[in-house]
Amino acid sequence: MPSPHDPVREVAQAQGGVISRIQLYAVGVTRAEVRANVRAGRWRRVGSQSVSMTTGSLTRTQQLWAAVFEAGPRAFLDGAAALEVAGLQRYQTDRIRVSVPRGARVRRARGLDIRQTRRWHADDVVGSGLPRARPEVAAVRAALWAQSDRQAALVLTMAVQQEIASVEAIALELLRILRDKRRILVQQVVLDLMGGVRSLGELDFARECRRRGIPEPTRQVVRRGRHGRYYLDVYWDEWGVVVEIDGIHHSWAEQIVGDALRHNHVTLGHDIVLRLPLLGLRVAADEFFEQICEALRSRGWA
Known part of the structure; x- marks a missing residue:
């Protein structure tokens, strides 16, 4: 025999087990019936506008x-x-x-x-x-x-x-x-x-160097490795310090191996390689430039 609460359960089931008071009243449940079911522990009030068909902790x-x-x-x-x-x-x-x-x-x-x-x-x-x-x-x-x-x-x-x-x-x-x-x-x-702002990131980087009194590096320096030619984003050749400016594409799987090989090749050549995510340039520039200055000082700058 159908239960008078079947329409309520049907609506609530599609909503994670929660139903609004407006929906309850629309299927014929009265305010008194809501209060009775809550008092009996069958339902649970959630705020002022809805009811849960379960009485345990609410799911997300x-x-x-x-x-x-x-x-x-x-x-x-x-x-x-x-x-x-x-x-x-x-x-x-x-x-x-x-x-x-x-x-x-x-x-x-x-x-x-x-x-x-x-x-x-x-x-x-x-x-x-x-x-x-x-x-x-x-x-x-x-x-x-x-x-x-x-x-x-x-x-x-x-x-x-x-x-x-x-x-x-x-x-x-x-x-x-x-x-x-x-x-x-x-x-x-x-x-x-x-991913279309590689040059924008490098220009922003150069601007930050000038503002902080750091010598402006050479940009897009060509190097050759076992797998062909590649570019270093910014390079202070006098002190052997490289900064790679990483856009979002550097975190994608197809970039990771190539980036690591390039990074390792430069490091084996005794240059210091630092990585600067573009997001870092936006929201944590001071912390990253402190590291850059530390690397330059370790090689004799200032």
Whole structure:
């Protein structure tokens, strides 16, 4: 015999075991029945707007569904939370970001960051499943909302490396951002990720050398090894110090072996080889240039 709770379980099952109060009332469950099931320990209240069909600790999926229900009917996961649902691994923030359109009621809830956004648009939301921003939209916003420049660069890089969003899609989405304090940094990181800014990284490096009083090195020095000709990004031949400026492509599998052979060949020739990721030039320049100065001093500079 069918149970009156079958429609409830069917809806909740598709949502990780969580159902909103609006959905409960829509299938004929009354407020009194909700209270009775919660008191009996069959269901569990989650915030003020949803109920879990299980009574143990909430899974991450349940937390994310409940976050959207808590924020209102047009709410969706945004930023890092949306990337997490899309499959991003090893990156998680303490608070779940949920966006609502301007003018919507904003509820305060523990562990949630519910905010109105002027950038809210229905086309930004994935059309099925857990309401969330499209990956490229989420990646840009996660970077703009990150707690630091370092974190902003990290989330963009991870989203591209893990193939959550293509760098081309992220770049197109970034064109929509006209004003933001971090817009220029995000643009630079996206250019780095596109792999077409080798010369840009070297020009930035030369500019930093001049600003810090470091002799400007020779760029794109040709060397020959057992496997043919290769280039050193920057080289101080007087002191035998090399800096290789690594874009995102240097972390890809097809580059690793060639990079290692080249690095080893230069080292066997008694030059010092330092590696500087382009992301490091953006977010940790001081630390890397301290190492460069240390290498130059060890060879007699200054």
